[in-house]
Amino acid sequence: MTPLHLVVLAAGKGTRMKSSLPKVLHSAAGLPLIERVLRTGDRVSPTSVVIVVGHQADAVRSALQSRPDLQFALQEPQLGTGHALLQAELALAGATGTVVLLSGDVPLLQPGTLQRLVDHHVGTGAAATVLTALVEDPSGYGRIERHDGGIAAIVEHRDATPEQRAIREINSGIYAFAIAPLFDALRRIGSANAQGEYYLPDLVRIYRDRGLPVETVTLDDPAEILGVNSRKELAQVAQALRAARNDELMASGVTIVDPATAYIGPDVTIGPDTVIHPSVHLEGRTTIGARCEIQCGVRIVDSTLADDVFVNSYCVIRDSHVESGADVGPFAHIRPQSHVGENTHVGAFVELKKTRLGRGSKAGHLAYLGDADVGENVNVGAGAITVNYDGKKKSTTTIGDEAFVGSDSQLIAPVTIGKGAYVAAGSAITEDVPPGALAIGRGRQVNKPGWVEKNKK
Numbered sequence: 001m002t003p004l005h006l007v008v009l010a011a012g013k014g015t016r017m018k019s020s021l022p023k024v025l026h027s028a029a030g031l032p033l034i035e036r037v038l039r040t041g042d043r044v045s046p047t048s049v050v051i052v053v054g055h056q057a058d059a060v061r062s063a064l065q066s067r068p069d070l071q072f073a074l075q076e077p078q079l080g081t082g083h084a085l086l087q088a089e090l091a092l093a094g095a096t097g098t099v100v101l102l103s104g105d106v107p108l109l110q111p112g113t114l115q116r117l118v119d120h121h122v123g124t125g126a127a128a129t130v131l132t133a134l135v136e137d138p139s140g141y142g143r144i145e146r147h148d149g150g151i152a153a154i155v156e157h158r159d160a161t162p163e164q165r166a167i168r169e170i171n172s173g174i175y176a177f178a179i180a181p182l183f184d185a186l187r188r189i190g191s192a193n194a195q196g197e198y199y200l201p202d203l204v205r206i207y208r209d210r211g212l213p214v215e216t217v218t219l220d221d222p223a224e225i226l227g228v229n230s231r232k233e234l235a236q237v238a239q240a241l242r243a244a245r246n247d248e249l250m251a252s253g254v255t256i257v258d259p260a261t262a263y264i265g266p267d268v269t270i271g272p273d274t275v276i277h278p279s280v281h282l283e284g285r286t287t288i289g290a291r292c293e294i295q296c297g298v299r300i301v302d303s304t305l306a307d308d309v310f311v312n313s314y315c316v317i318r319d320s321h322v323e324s325g326a327d328v329g330p331f332a333h334i335r336p337q338s339h340v341g342e343n344t345h346v347g348a349f350v351e352l353k354k355t356r357l358g359r360g361s362k363a364g365h366l367a368y369l370g371d372a373d374v375g376e377n378v379n380v381g382a383g384a385i386t387v388n389y390d391g392k393k394k395s396t397t398t399i400g401d402e403a404f405v406g407s408d409s410q411l412i413a414p415v416t417i418g419k420g421a422y423v424a425a426g427s428a429i430t431e432d433v434p435p436g437a438l439a440i441g442r443g444r445q446v447n448k449p450g451w452v453e454k455n456k457k
């Protein structure tokens with residue numbers, strides 16, 4: 001095995017995105033484009049990874065902070081793809097073996113294709129291997145000129161003659177190079193072309209002139225090299241990525257009722273026999289167990305659902321745990337650091353924040369439980385709320401097992417409702433309620449007979 005080094009080009013401006021965000025940081029199907037490319041690159045186990053940055057270099061660098069293994073090479077100004085690769089020379093000083101060049105804006109490339117490129121390149125001992133594709137509409141791409149079957153040159157669209165423009169085999173912009181002759185040859189590239197840029201594809205002609213072998217690998221599916229240059233292409237690429245992820249999940253035993261409207265991120269896992277209804281968004285590090293049902297319009301972010309959970313329509317669940325057999329929604333909002341216990345029921349218009357709801361407990365309608373620790377088999381009535389914020393600090397409400405919190409009561413924290421205690425409906429509770437006690441905290445009702453008649457003029 002010869003060492004393999006990855007270089008990812010990400011210095012370009014991405015003018016057509018019309019964005020203040022660097023193009024490679026735009027997300028498609030739950031991951032920034034560059035992350036996607038790096039994950040594909042990781043699958044061929046590179047010894048080192050160099051990202052060529054330029055336009056908004058700092059933004060790209062800081063977005064990739066979590067990867068201390070990456071090296072960055074600055075390309076300033078951006079004078080073309082040949083010039084871009086040359087900037088990686090220092091980072092690769094003393095390196096031997098193969099350089100694989102990827103574009104930060106080409107996220108659909110499959111790991112299997114990359115492996116095929118590397119295997120062919122190493123197997124044939126080529127100086128360069130170009131990944132090509134046959135496409136219906138080659139406009140905009142560099143065309144592959146062949147002589148006697150072998151690749152002779154790549155001609156950029158803008159520099160091509162009408163005959164060359166008729167060629168349907170295009171350059172994907174993805175290559176493998178032997179390191180030894182690479183950087184000296186890059187310095188030979190000129191900029192006498194329509195764009196006045198140093199074109200990396202010119203290396204093909206330089207190598208052919210020197211008698212160095214240049215190989216090609218042709219893609220089975222040209223869709224893999226779809227690049228993102230505009231918002232429209234970003235949406236197309238995102239759709240393709242989602243479809244691929246949905247296919248994997250369905251193959252593993254998940255029912256997706258309408259894959260066109262299932263938005264399931266790359267790091268989400270789902271157990272078998274779970275049913276995903278239309279317009280569901282599952283994002284971040286979300287894990288869903290087996291036999292769950294996620295009804296339409298639900299959004300779940302960075303959360304864990306155990307087996308047999310039912311989430312009714314239009315719930316938002318974020319950074320929380322839901323245990324097995326729980327039944328949530330419709331229209332519930334489960335905010336960060338909540339723990340919804342086994343066989344609990346969280347009903348319509350209930351909001352939880354940093355709250356534990358113990359096994360078998362119920363908050364069926366219109367409740368707010370914030371900073372609360374709720375025991376098992378507790379009943380929280382309609383409209384009950386924890387008053388957890390006094391304008392300065394948050395305070396905790398503790399509710400013991402089997403307690404019953406009557407409708408429309410306010411639990412003014414910090415406060416504790418003892419085990420098995422009852423809170424009468426409509427109470428404002430400011431003091432702890434002992435276990436087994438009934439607390440009534442409301443004004444007494446006064447009826448004034450005949451009052452209406454008396455006050456009539």
Ligand code: UD1
Nearest residue numbers: 009010011012078079080081084103141142171172173199
């Ligand atoms: C390039 C190829 C073309 C190929 C096409 C495939 C060249 C000259 N042409 O064209 O043959 O068919 O890709 O998509 O290489 N970049 C830098 N620094 C620069 C210029 C570009 O880092 O100075 C980066 C861009 O950010 C991008 C990649 O290189 O990630 C490709 O550059 P781009 O200008 O998009 O090249 P194309 O015109 O698409």
Ligand code: CA
Nearest residue numbers: 105227228229
């Ligand atoms: Ca491009």
